Amino acid sequence: MRDAFARTIYDIARSDPKTFVVVADISPAAAMAPFLRDFPDQFINVGLAEQAMISLCAGLALRGCTPFAYTIATFSIYRPFEQVRDDLCYQNLPVTIVGVGAGVSYSLLGSTHHAQEDVAIMGGLPNMSILAPCDPAETVLAAWACAKHAGPVYLRLGKAGEPDLTANAIDPFVFGKLRRVTDGSDVCILGYGPILKTGFDVAKGLEARGCSVSVVSAHTVKPLDEEGMAALFSRFEHVIVIEETSVRGSLGTDVKRLAWERRAACQVHTFALKDEFLHIYGAHQDLLRAHGLTAAQILESLGDLRPSRTR
């Protein structure tokens, strides 16, 4: 995803000469080389100064530029939270904050590097949008959407090596719209970011039980496509939300609220990170297991969920 972003930002800069990449000593390294070669004055490393990174981007945007602030997800929004709130959201400026390694993907580095609450925190800010593409191809489309969006966006990325999930997606990528990747009729699995891969694994397990499953990328976590959600409620018996963010203030929370407000008849099942700092280390998958977020654990939690075929 990092490389997909780096390639795309080069293309964005070619179409908009006022594109800036402002990093805080973290960069998508080798993949940024063409950008550095062709737009050396538009790549700014502020060093370890995340507050200045965000405010400086606000200043650039106030001069009509299109800035992308880039660093590890935790550092991109937690350290400079007030700058994000006051300088970007309060002034409603077109600045994209690119947070890499969202969720617990920096699995060896401990909770200081885990963006667990980022969706809740960014989602609470007026004017802030959250985009979380699920694979490199969606990252390209999301980065373009950020470049064209009129307000602040938190672009929540994974790291590297994510598999391609959307090559044969049914729906195109549209900012603010749910995107069907595969279609089914009984169960809808909804997710965003790289953990949508787990959604596909869960879908396989359910399909083995005879369920027809649709997998949907909720890449625009905020603003949530409420009409699209309502359509899912009326179409499916079960809606399963899988996300790599804290259970509090998550997409799952939004989906449950909406289901209640719309008097949805479907069952909503939500899976998210625990509201805990886990002092464990290992592979990304090990961390997800500790949070109960592997496909096997999710399938087990779903029990004998099967289609009733009554609708």
Place this chain on the structure above:
Amino acid sequence: MMTPTQNGPFDATASRARCRKFRRRILDISQTVPALHIAPAFSCLEMVDAIYFGLMRREAPDPDTFILSKGHGAMAQYCVLEELGILAPEEVAGAGKEGGRIGMHPDLGVPGIEASTGSLGHGLPIALGMALADRTIGSARQVFVVISDGELEEGSVWEALMLAPTFKLTNLVVLVDLNDFQSLGQISMIHPNFYPMLPKIEAFGWEATEIDGHDPQAIVDAVRNRKGNRPFLALAKTVKGKGVSYMESVPLWHYRSPNAQEYALAVREVEEGQ
């Protein structure tokens, strides 16, 4: 190096007269709201006036920018904007009142306001981004910023102080309202190592100097005569609440409106002032 600030004659006597008028205006407004940041505005009035009338080039298409990073001094900027006809008198009179659009801190979208401030430590790094954009685009615009001395305690200010010389932002001018007071008391008591400040700023790579922040001519001269090969910062020594004896350097007056008797005394003093 040429410093592309205004270089026409600057009338310091007229500046002092305006500042007397502004002080009276702020006192009058204070009688219509429960509380007002009078002392912080009185502290930076001459600086804001000198920037607008002696330093900024305000003509289109590339006018200079002013950011009041110590947003609680907003009344000083509103008075100047009113004087320039950018804000209507009824708008300024309506500060902080229901139905009006100006409050106690500058808010982007209000005519003449180029950044929302209020929380300290934001204006200077925002100005950095503007100055960087201007330089990259090839614009001759200058960015002027007033920060407070208490604001120099914010870490984000030091991030910006480190970065501006790194980026060689010679189009950035910072004036520090050095009144030696923050809300709870005297800066030199709260931070015994705050002073000396000048060598700290210079060590970060700025062209820096000390001036009298209530002397409009000194402010204009210091900025116009800068070498201009590095970002410029002036530590402008001021008196918080300048012009009203009982407000001067008294923390209580950071955010407060005088009663009728206090108001009458304050009006007499500012109108008799220099």
